[in-house]
Amino acid sequence: MVLRIRLIKREQESAVARITVPVLSVISALLFGWLFLFIYGAEAGETYLKMYHGALGTSYAFSETLVKAIPLMLAGLAVSLAFRMKLWNIGAEGQLYMGAFAASGIALGWGNQPAWILITVMLLAGFIAGGLWGLITGVLRARWGVNETITTLLLNYVAILWVDSLVYGPWRDPQSLGFPLTPRFSMNAYLPTLGDSRVHIGLLIALLIAIIFYYLLNYTRWGYEMKVIGESHLAARYAGINVPRNIMLVMLISGGIAGIAGMIEVTGITHRLQSGISPGYGYTAIIVAWLGRLNPFAIIVVAFLMGALLVGGFAAQSSGIPFSIVLILQGSILFFLLAGEIFLKYRLKLSRRAAE
Amino acid sequence: MEMSILIAFLAATIVAGTSILLAALGELIAERSGILNLGVEGMMLVGAVTGFLMAIKTGNHWYGLLAAMLAGGLLAALHAFICVTMRGNQVVSGLALTILGTGISGVVGKAYQGVPLSNPFKAVHIPGLADIPVLGPILFRQDALVYCSILIAIIIWYVFYRSRWGLSIRAVGQNPAAADAVGISVSRVRYCCTILGGVLAGMGGAYLSLAYAPSWQENMTAGRGWIAVALVIFALWNPLRAIMGAYLFGGVEALTFRLQIIGISISSFYLAMLPYLLTILVLALVTIRLRQETGTPAALGLAYDREER
Numbered sequence: 001m002v003l004r005i006r007l008i009k010r011e012q013e014s015a016v017a018r019i020t021v022p023v024l025s026v027i028s029a030l031l032f033g034w035l036f037l038f039i040y041g042a043e044a045g046e047t048y049l050k051m052y053h054g055a056l057g058t059s060y061a062f063s064e065t066l067v068k069a070i071p072l073m074l075a076g077l078a079v080s081l082a083f084r085m086k087l088w089n090i091g092a093e094g095q096l097y098m099g100a101f102a103a104s105g106i107a108l109g110w111g112n113q114p115a116w117i118l119i120t121v122m123l124l125a126g127f128i129a130g131g132l133w134g135l136i137t138g139v140l141r142a143r144w145g146v147n148e149t150i151t152t153l154l155l156n157y158v159a160i161l162w163v164d165s166l167v168y169g170p171w172r173d174p175q176s177l178g179f180p181l182t183p184r185f186s187m188n189a190y191l192p193t194l195g196d197s198r199v200h201i202g203l204l205i206a207l208l209i210a211i212i213f214y215y216l217l218n219y220t221r222w223g224y225e226m227k228v229i230g231e232s233h234l235a236a237r238y239a240g241i242n243v244p245r246n247i248m249l250v251m252l253i254s255g256g257i258a259g260i261a262g263m264i265e266v267t268g269i270t271h272r273l274q275s276g277i278s279p280g281y282g283y284t285a286i287i288v289a290w291l292g293r294l295n296p297f298a299i300i301v302v303a304f305l306m307g308a309l310l311v312g313g314f315a316a317q318s319s320g321i322p323f324s325i326v327l328i329l330q331g332s333i334l335f336f337l338l339a340g341e342i343f344l345k346y347r348l349k350l351s352r353r354a355a356e
Numbered sequence: 357m358e359m360s361i362l363i364a365f366l367a368a369t370i371v372a373g374t375s376i377l378l379a380a381l382g383e384l385i386a387e388r389s390g391i392l393n394l395g396v397e398g399m400m401l402v403g404a405v406t407g408f409l410m411a412i413k414t415g416n417h418w419y420g421l422l423a424a425m426l427a428g429g430l431l432a433a434l435h436a437f438i439c440v441t442m443r444g445n446q447v448v449s450g451l452a453l454t455i456l457g458t459g460i461s462g463v464v465g466k467a468y469q470g471v472p473l474s475n476p477f478k479a480v481h482i483p484g485l486a487d488i489p490v491l492g493p494i495l496f497r498q499d500a501l502v503y504c505s506i507l508i509a510i511i512i513w514y515v516f517y518r519s520r521w522g523l524s525i526r527a528v529g530q531n532p533a534a535a536d537a538v539g540i541s542v543s544r545v546r547y548c549c550t551i552l553g554g555v556l557a558g559m560g561g562a563y564l565s566l567a568y569a570p571s572w573q574e575n576m577t578a579g580r581g582w583i584a585v586a587l588v589i590f591a592l593w594n595p596l597r598a599i600m601g602a603y604l605f606g607g608v609e610a611l612t613f614r615l616q617i618i619g620i621s622i623s624s625f626y627l628a629m630l631p632y633l634l635t636i637l638v639l640a641l642v643t644i645r646l647r648q649e650t651g652t653p654a655a656l657g658l659a660y661d662r663e664e665r
Contacts, residue, residue, distance in 0.1 A: 036463050088447050140636075144644045149394065149447065150586045151639065154632040157579050165625035283455060290448055324462025324574075331398075331456025335434065338444035338452065 007346040017343045022291060025336035032332040033325060040322070047316050047325075054315020055308035061315075063197040067269065069307030070199075071096070071281045073206035074261035076288030076299045077213055082254040084217070084294055085230045087247060091137065091152025092258040093282025094159035095130035099259025100266045101163050102129030104182060104273035107266070108171070111186030118188050122263055130259015131252040133159060138251025142244035148251075156282065167275050181274035191268040200268035206303075209257060210296040217296070226250065258282065279310060280327075287334050306330070359490075365610055366494045370502060372613075373606025375400070375563040375577075377505050379584035380591065380598045381512055382556025386432075387588055388516065389549035390529040390655040393435050394450025396557050397581025398457020399428045403561030405465040408473060408572040417477055417566050421501075421559065424566075428558020429551045431457060436550035440543050443659035458575065465572045476570035477501055499567050501559075508556070512595040525549060529653030532660040542660050557581070579632060586635045590642050593653065601638075608634050 030048065037044040055065050075092040082089035102125040110118060133155060140146035164180065173183040191200040217223035229236040229243055236243050265277055288306050292298035313326035379396050386393045393399075403424035411420030435453050438444040477499040485496040516522035527535040528545045536542050560580075565572055583605055591597035612627040620627075 036460065040463050040466070090451060140640055144640065146640045146643045147586075147589060150582060150589075151636050153582050154579065154586070154636055157632045158629050161625045161629050165623050168625070169623060283451075286448070286451055287455070322463045322466040324459045324466070327455050327459025328463060329459075331452045331454075331459055334448065334452035335438065335456065338438050338449050339442045341444060342442045 004351050006349045006351060007342070008349045009346055010344075013344045014347070017340075021340035021343060022337060025333050025340055028336045029329050029332040032336075033329045036328050037321070037325065040325075042321055047319075047321055050319060051309075051312030051316050055312035060197075061311065063199050065304065065308045065311045066197075066199045066203065067307075068310045069304040070202045070206055070268070071261040071265050071278070072284055072288050072303035072306050072310075073300050074202075074209065074264065075258050075281050075285030076292065076303050077206070077209055077296060078254045078257035078261065079282075079285050080289035080292065080294045080296070080299055081213065081226075081257070082250055083289055085226050085246065085250055087141070087250060087254075088149040089134065089137070089152050089251065089254050090149060090286060091134065091155050091255070091282070092261070092285045093278060093280065094152070094156035095133045095255040095258035096262035096265070096278055096282050097156075097159040097163050098133040099126035099130035099256075099262030100273060100277055101159075101166065101262070102126055102259070103263035104171075104185075104266050107185040107189035108182060108273075111189060113188060115188040115190075119191065119267065122189065122267055123260060126259040126263025127256040128259070130262060131256030133259070134251040134255020135248060138248040138255075141251070142247040163273065163277070164275050167273055171273065173272075179274075182272045185267070185271050189267055190271060191264065193268075198269065200264070202264035202268045205260070205264065207300065209260075210300050213296040258285075279323075284310070284330060287330050290334065291337060363490060363493050365614065367497070368610040368613075369603055369607040370494070370498060371568060371606070372609040373602040373604075374502050374505050375560040375568060376580050376584050376587060376605055377509070377599060377602035378501075378560035378563060379557045379581055380587040380602060381505070381509055381595055382428075382553035382560070383585055384553075384588045384591065384593055384595060384598060385512065385525075385556070386550045386553035387656055388529045388593060388653055389525050389546045390532060390653055390658065390660070391436065391439055391546050391550045391553075392446045392450065392657045393432065393453070393550060393553055394447060394585060395431065395435055395453025395457060395581075396584050397577055397579070398454035398461075399431045399554050399557035400457075400561030400564070400577045400581045400584075401461035401575070402431055402457045403428045403558030404565040404576055405461040405468075405561075405572055406558070407562030408565040409464070409468065411473060411475065411566055412468070412471070415475060417473075417475055420566050421562050424558040424562030425555045426558070428554040428556070428561065430554070432551045432554020432557070433547070435554070436547045439550070439659060440546045443661060446657050446659075454581070462574055465574065468572045469574060471571060473566065473570035477567040501563050501567055505563075506599065509595045509599050516595065526653070529655055532655050536660075536662065546660075557584075560584070583631065583635050586639045589652075590638055592642075592646065604638075605631060605635070 034044040037047055055061055075096060079089050079092050103122040106122045106125045137148050137151045140151055141148040167180040167182055171182045173181055191202060193200045225241045225246060228239060228241060229246055233243050261281065266273055270277060284306050288299055288303045292302040309326055309329060313323050317323045379400055383393060383396055406427040407420040407424030410423035411417045431453060435449050438449040439446045479497050479499050482496040486492045524540045525545055528540060528542050532542045561577060564576055587598060587601045590601045608631050612630050615627055616624055
């Protein structure tokens, strides 16, 4: 007798698997991370507790998690739009940096303008700069079919070096004692905060964009067009949809929203442009979008959890655990999720068969 | 005097291109079988750190190399499992691999950050050939891995175009259903090619930490894995063209390095952008010019499901 495992296609996606797969993925990733903490010589249970406490244990911790979640929400929404069309924008990191750069330029140049004008212009500048950065890839892809994964990724390095060239060079604050940062913005360029925490109205902007996305994707013709393009370029062309134009448009908007994430980080948190403004928000955004199954509201929730992971990572770092443990957890969550996704569409069937 | 500078520059070009070449050859094998692996950067980083640690612990850089290849292959096996067995999304799995690899290398290598390696790969003068004027110093006074990488490229070319195996691999990448119909195991070919790809990416990473800059630095690959992925397209999936491409990028790296040393007035940040911008430019030009006949494996990035034939 031989036990054979076969995959049988389900009639429709399993609702149970839709909940259990992500939960089991996170648990498995924690166990996987355990292994590396053990190799590193750290007490894993203690580390995880410390991370949990640092991220969610106190009201201050909670607000810090929210602070980190805001750029993740925006960048996650940004990439999810492109992913819907199977357009692999993995350049949110660079688009975020370009948005931060443009917004900082405005804040440093016109700091004496009234706050509401200044912040509106910064928002627009962030959107345009990030959008144009994304559009470079969009045009190359739409017009000539140049692989967007590689161009978006490589442009990340260029954008980061560009910001570095400014904060180490012409934009450096003479009083910074050599640190790579610009002078502090004028108070007019500070994003209003909610209550007396560091949480700023960027949160509301992110929620607003999520609602707009939800509406666009589900209730408009354009949302439908994007879905068709995601299924098949050929089918879209037959349906009379302009595929190249949509690719460029989506890269522009996707980059623009990632740019807003950068703008919001400099006006809401750092209040200046500095080297390394993002601890990899643009890359974590990919995980956020995928874990959220490209659903705008799920992305908001997942961004919060990933924000907690980041803040937890910083807390662990202060007690000597390398921050890279966060990357191990992120990467393995994604892996387990991918592996588990097959159970949404298929079920396992064990069958006994006489040995041949 | 001028001549000796040029010779030194060309020799440095080859050294700088070797790690990209190894990684690109690995990616090329995987892609030929239809598996896109965007985890090259992560596999290279894990290769670099594993190779370095093993070389320091055993005092033998060959053991380091072996460990790096093994580590790269292991990570690639994970990717193959997701893409072949679980039919998961190849792009996302590759990205996960890069994130995971970056994390693993960061945790494992933390304690060795910046420690120099005392026993790196050293130049091997090939008797006779090394004394040829001009060519000798450029080609025949390199380290063992440089020779290896060129040899591997030639072997891969031979296997692809002159053997049954190569035919099977290309068939699986081109039309898995047809390959399946003539009795080739699509899964087995894809597993083998993906894992072999990881082995070479690990080797490419180890080249950095054992020969090029013998030490461990966090994120020391600095995007080379991505350049390698682009290089495969530039090479039109041909291993011999990959050699040319890798040395082109090696040349740019060697050039920027030299310009920085001379203290040229261009900001070092702009110089550092060059390899990335060049990659995008070359990628765009190649795609635009050869749109019709790129040689892209037709089934690249698609999971194979027998029942959906």
